[in-house]
Amino acid sequence: MTEDRRGRVKVETGQKRVRVYLRGKLVADTLRPLLVWEIPYYPTYYVPLTDVRADLDPNGITEHSPSRGDATGYDVMVEGLRADGAALRYLDSPLSELKDAVRLDIAAFDWFEEDEQVFVHPRDPYSRVDILGSSRHVRVEIDGVTVADSHSPRILFETGLPARYYLPLTDVRMDLLTASDTHTSCPYKGTADYWNVRVGDTEHADIVWIYRTPLPESQKVAGLACFYNEKVDIYLDGVRQDRPHTPFG
Numbered sequence: 001m002t003e004d005r006r007g008r009v010k011v012e013t014g015q016k017r018v019r020v021y022l023r024g025k026l027v028a029d030t031l032r033p034l035l036v037w038e039i040p041y042y043p044t045y046y047v048p049l050t051d052v053r054a055d056l057d058p059n060g061i062t063e064h065s066p067s068r069g070d071a072t073g074y075d076v077m078v079e080g081l082r083a084d085g086a087a088l089r090y091l092d093s094p095l096s097e098l099k100d101a102v103r104l105d106i107a108a109f110d111w112f113e114e115d116e117q118v119f120v121h122p123r124d125p126y127s128r129v130d131i132l133g134s135s136r137h138v139r140v141e142i143d144g145v146t147v148a149d150s151h152s153p154r155i156l157f158e159t160g161l162p163a164r165y166y167l168p169l170t171d172v173r174m175d176l177l178t179a180s181d182t183h184t185s186c187p188y189k190g191t192a193d194y195w196n197v198r199v200g201d202t203e204h205a206d207i208v209w210i211y212r213t214p215l216p217e218s219q220k221v222a223g224l225a226c227f228y229n230e231k232v233d234i235y236l237d238g239v240r241q242d243r244p245h246t247p248f249g
Helices: 216-221
Strands: 010-013 018-022 025-030 034-039 042-048 055-065 069-078 081-089 101-104 110-113 116-118 129-133 138-142 145-150 154-158 164-167 177-186 190-199 202-210 225-227 233-236
Touching (some): 018 042, 025 069, 055 081, 129 216, 138 164, 145 190, 154 216
Antiparallel strands (some): 034 042, 055 069, 069 081, 081 101, 110 116, 129 154, 138 145, 138 233, 164 225, 177 190, 190 202, 202 225
16 A cells, blocks of 8 residues: 555555446446545556456546646547546556556446446445444434434444434425435435425425435335435434534535
8 A cells, every 4th residue: 555645645445356447338347446645535456457358549638636646637538438538547646556457437347346337436444334233212302303213213424434323214204305316326326306394484404315226235224214314303212313524514
């Protein structure tokens, strides 16, 4: 593992086979993927140039990163298909590992770790998700109004984030919730749908979410509602919890 002191960027070689496809055509296949923490919260994949099977066509675009250096942009071409601006190379990076690697855009391709598809970003090898059934009493207030009250939460513990309390819908004031058009995706849990909550004359947007069909490792939260700890008052066994400070606050 290396670390750049200015940007504190970690780089390490992953242990999973990683394959990248563009509409079914193989773009890259590597047993030596690089995990690069461009931001502190999760890594992205870089692929050794020798493991890229597609052609890279320089497109004249350049980008600069204080920690990674200057990048040259490329379009990716494979068997008559083209992904414009979907690759970057840091040819003169101060991080030596990146000089012979290609950053392929996660959103432009279909990614697989071993034989399982990856969504949003690579799973962080230092992050873990545990979901435990509990009989603790969870009560949720918004603007002084109880909007959920449950003695059967599923508590989700994820490295680096506060515990999240997933509650049966029968324990939630569904009459106060209206469906939102917002959807987000998580590489550990899947795709979440959101609700707004109206209390009195105030609507609190996107403050509750649900994973209706979560990924296999997160099946225990399927069909349960979760409120942002950062935006509501949560009482755990009668004790009001401090609102955590996170990027989601």
